[in-house]
Amino acid sequence: MPHIVAIRAFTDNYIWMIRDHYHAAVIDPGEASPVLDYLQQEELKLVAILNTHHHNDHVGGNAALLREFTVPVYGPASESIPTVTRPLKECPDHENEEGNAYLPDFSLTLRALDIPGHTAGHIAYYGANLLFCGDTLFACGCGRLFEGTAQQMVDSLRKLADLPKETEVYCGHEYTLNNIRFARVVEPGNQALIEREIAVEALRKQNIPTLPSTIGMEKAINPFLRCDQPEIIRNAGVYTGKPLSDPVSVFAALRDWKNHF
Numbered sequence: 001m002p003h004i005v006a007i008r009a010f011t012d013n014y015i016w017m018i019r020d021h022y023h024a025a026v027i028d029p030g031e032a033s034p035v036l037d038y039l040q041q042e043e044l045k046l047v048a049i050l051n052t053h054h055h056n057d058h059v060g061g062n063a064a065l066l067r068e069f070t071v072p073v074y075g076p077a078s079e080s081i082p083t084v085t086r087p088l089k090e091c092p093d094h095e096n097e098e099g100n101a102y103l104p105d106f107s108l109t110l111r112a113l114d115i116p117g118h119t120a121g122h123i124a125y126y127g128a129n130l131l132f133c134g135d136t137l138f139a140c141g142c143g144r145l146f147e148g149t150a151q152q153m154v155d156s157l158r159k160l161a162d163l164p165k166e167t168e169v170y171c172g173h174e175y176t177l178n179n180i181r182f183a184r185v186v187e188p189g190n191q192a193l194i195e196r197e198i199a200v201e202a203l204r205k206q207n208i209p210t211l212p213s214t215i216g217m218e219k220a221i222n223p224f225l226r227c228d229q230p231e232i233i234r235n236a237g238v239y240t241g242k243p244l245s246d247p248v249s250v251f252a253a254l255r256d257w258k259n260h261f
Helices: 033-042 062-068 150-161 176-186 191-205 215-221 230-240 247-259
Strands: 003-009 013-019 023-027 045-050 073-076 086-088 100-103 108-114 123-127 130-134 168-171
Touching: 003 033, 013 033, 013 168, 023 033, 033 045, 033 062, 045 062, 045 100, 073 123, 086 100, 108 150, 150 215, 150 247, 168 215, 176 191, 176 230, 176 247, 191 215, 230 247
Parallel strands: 023 045, 045 073, 073 086, 130 168
Antiparallel strands: 003 013, 013 023, 100 108, 108 123, 123 130
């Protein structure tokens, strides 16, 4: 298996790099300079760029990287990203080229998953127990609804939650500690969440990334994946001032609460 490297960008972005001793592919290069610096330092050749959605902090480095390397650029088929050369969408046929980013240098195929909500055409890349999910699923959180609906985001998060529990989750930002502090208010009785907060605080004191998470961890602590839990339903209802019953209304209440937290 290739190695996954976190390259920091802007204030809290992560550009994920898949690498071996000679080659590298990058996911969501919001800026080019830290990627180019790493490639030069490690004497690596860039072989592919993968984008999850169109926001500039995830695609802004594409053009500069393409001035240095001629590589395929994968991205969501239903969003406008001028540098994308291999548009992808989720395909029931897993052999369909329109649904896969194939990285031959790593013998790795990453399948596109349609996960709208944060943006209308957001995709994730999944394969070999690796999930690159951009700004849809965060460690102990989820993305804001800039273009999609609560129902779309609930469906997208369910799709990701159905992946194997050992799947490693690589998201786009270092938001974990703030997300956990919100989750502790929403579900104060969650012992796994209390333990995770202690571990994450220790990592952040050393400026170590809190990622990757895992699907199993997220199902245990992430309130946006736990909208069926009685304590969360009750506290979301207290926030809205009315009883809530279905998962979508609970999710919508949590997302609004987090927006103002």
